Ligand SMILES: Nc1ncnc2c1ncn2[C@@H]1O[C@H](COP(=O)(O)OP(=O)(O)OP(=O)(O)O)[C@@H](O)[C@H]1O
C-alpha cells in the first residue's frame with residue numbers, strides 16, 4: 001500500500017523506495033517538494049529510488065533542477081535514482097536538457113495506471 | 120513595416136498584470152492557455168505555450184525581483200494566421216549579458232538548484248524568442264508561435 005503524502009505517495013520494499021509524484025512541478029511547488037523528498041531519502045536511505053512521474057501533468061525547467069538535485073543526492077548516499085513512466089511531455093524536456101542520456105528511465109510511454117508493479 | 124501589417128490581423132488581445140509571487144506561475148500559464156484556446160491549438164502546442172510562459176514568468180519572480188516586491192506584465196495577441204504572440208515583461212534588475220544568459224545550462228543561481236534551461240525551453244517550445252533587457256530597468260521576453268505547423272515527432 002502507498003502511504004499518501006500531500007503531493008506524493010511512498011512505497012518501501014527492502015532497499016527500494018518508490019515515490020509517485022502528483023500534479024504540477026514548477027518553481028512554486030519545487031521548494032517544498034525538494035525538502036520533503038530529501039527528508040524522506042535521508043531517512044530511508046534507499047539503494048534504489050524510483051520516481052514515478054506518470055501522474056505529473058506539468059513540468060518545466062524547475063522540475064529539471066529538482067530531478068538533478070535528487071539524482072546527485074542519491075549518488076552521494078551510494079544509491080541510484082530511476083525515473084519511471086514519464087509522459088511524452090516530460091520526455092521532451094528531459095531530452096532537451098540532455099538528462100535523458102545519463103539518467104535511468106523506465107516505462108517510457110506507459111499509461112498512468114496500468115501495469116503498476118508497485119501495487 | 121511588417122509589424123503594422125500583422126497588427127491589422129490581430130483578432131484578440133489580453134493583458135495581465137500580476138504581483139511577482141510564485142503562486143502566480145501557475146495562474147499565469149493557465150490564464151494564457153485559456154486565452155489561446157480560441158485558436159484551437161492541439162494538445163502539444165498548448166503544452167508548449169504553457170511551459171514557455173511558465174519559464175518567462177518564473178524568471179521574473181526568481182531573477183528580476185529576486186523575491187522582492189514587483190510586478191510582471193503579460194500581453195497575449197492572437198492573429199488571424201493563428202500566430203500567438205506573448206510578451207512577458209518585468210521592471211526588475213535586467214540581464215547584463217543576454218546572449219550569455221540564453222546559453223543552455225547558464226544560470227546565475229546554481230545554489231537554487233536551477234538547471235539553466237529556461238531560455239532553451241522557451242526557444243525550443245516556441246517558434247521565436249526575442250529578449251531585450253536593460254540593467255536596472257527590466258527585461259522584455261517576446262515569444263511567438265504559429266499554430267498548425269507542428270511537425271511533432273510524438
Ligand atoms: N527576467 C529576468 N531578469 C533578470 N535576469 C534574468 C531574467 N531572466 C533570466 N535571467 C538571467 O538569465 C539566466 C538564465 O535564465 P534561464 O531561465 O535560462 O535559467 P535559470 O532561470 O537560471 O534556470 P531554470 O530556468 O532552468 O530554473 C538566469 O540565471 C538569470 O541570471
Ligand SMILES: [Mg+2]
Pocket residue numbers: 061174177178236237238
Ligand atoms: Mg529560468
